[in-house]
Amino acid sequence: MQSKHNNYNTALDTIGNTPIIKLQNIVPPNHANVYAKLESYNPTGSKKDRMALAMIEGAEERGELSNGMTVVEYTGGSTGSALAFVCAVKGYKFHVISSDAFGREKLDTMRALGAKLEVIKSQDGKITPDLINQMIQRASEIARKPDTFFTNQLSNPDIIRGFEKMGHEIIEQIAEPIDGFCDSIGTAGSLMGVSRSLKTAGQDTLVIALEPSTSPILTRGTTGGHNIEGVGLGFIPELLDNKYYDHARTVDENEARQTARKLAREEGIFVGTSSGMNIAGAIKLAKDLGPDKTVVAIACDTGLKYLSEGLFS
Ligand SMILES: Cc1ncc(COP(=O)(O)O)c(C=O)c1O
Incomplete structure (x- = not known):
């Protein structure tokens, strides 16, 4: 973990090197050990800082993005x-x-950091395939203007590179073999990045992709609405490669929310809904694998982003 007294050149240097914590209280007996990688320690409180930096620096290196342009x-x-x-x-x-449909804290954070924000109205606040498609279409329209660079997260392989570093950190932080890893998927960038690092390091890890039970595109081929922000987009993401995961499983949204609340109250780990989903999936995997094994999941972001949507109410 970084010391508070580290001296950095820019705020970008504070991305990554997040702590990992072994859960002590919410994993039942006779389960594998479960570790949560706490991505809330990144500067905007989420794992996404890693992929944002990778997309911007990847574009700069290729000469696709330079001074004066709009992202x-x-x-x-x-x-x-x-x-x-x-x-x-x-x-x-x-x-x-x-x-x-997304948390007010996130919209306010983007504005606070100087972004020009366009908000598309959802139906009843639900995240649906139709809403995601409307957002994609509008972004593609703006991206046709001159001097713009569309980071296009769903198709941008730089994000996998950004998340490989998270995988290297996990391998360095855990002395024992990592028997299981599970991750809920949006772009699938973090699942792919971590899985690639695990495989490159020669770990024999069972890798599970998680999706909301009301939008089970991978497990049943059907889609629907839910309120787990960032995951279950209603289509199979382009970056998801079958070579890098063993199978997919669903997690019920209520269980994800309940797990986020238990993490806060019983472990002091204050995280969002998709993190609750990942840890709920990890506890199931820990049950399957049994004692003396090790499972890792990503706690994607801070619970502070979910206060207004009522996750902890
Ligand atoms: C809060 C949250 N959790 C999980 C994810 C899914 O991560 P990935 O896009 O790497 O699959 C996202 C992505 O937007 C997210 O915002």
Whole structure:
């Protein structure tokens, strides 16, 4: 873990090197050990800081993005906050498309970090395939303007590179073999990045992709609405590669929410709904694998982003 007294050149240098914590109280007996990688320690409070930096620096290295240009993206708010942060440090303008289906804290964070924000109205506050498609279309329209760079997170392989570093950190932080890893998927960037690092390091890990039970595109081929921000987009993401996961499982949204509340109250780990989903999936996997094994999951972001939507009410 970084010391408080570290001296950095820019705020970008504070991305990554997040702590990992072994759960002590909410994993029942006769289960594998479960570790949560606490991504809330990143500067905007989410794992997305890693992929935002990777997308911007990847584009700069290839000469696709330079001074004076505007970065464009559609986002539920976590990627938007992370991109707004990276653009603020590097001096790029950032035009972002989001929706009122996502947490007010995330929309306010993007504005606070200087983004130009366009909010698309949702139906009853639900995240649906139709809403995601509207956001994609609007972002693609803006991206056709001159001097813009569309980070296009759903198709951008730079994000996998950004998340490979998270996998390397996990391997360094845990002395024993990692027997199981599970992750809920939006773009699938973090699942792919961590899985690639585990495989490259020669770990024999069972890797599970998680999706909301009301939008089971991978397990049943059907989609629907839910309120787990950032995941279950209603289509199979382009970056998801079958080679890098063993199978998919669903997690019920109520269980994800209940697990987020238990993490806060019984472990002091204050995280959002998709983190609750990941840890709920990890506890099931820990039951399957049994004692003396090790399971890792990502606690994607901070619970502070979910106060207004009522996760902890
Ligand atoms: C809060 C949250 N959790 C999980 C995810 C899913 O991560 P990934 O896009 O790497 O699959 C996202 C992505 O937007 C997110 O915002």
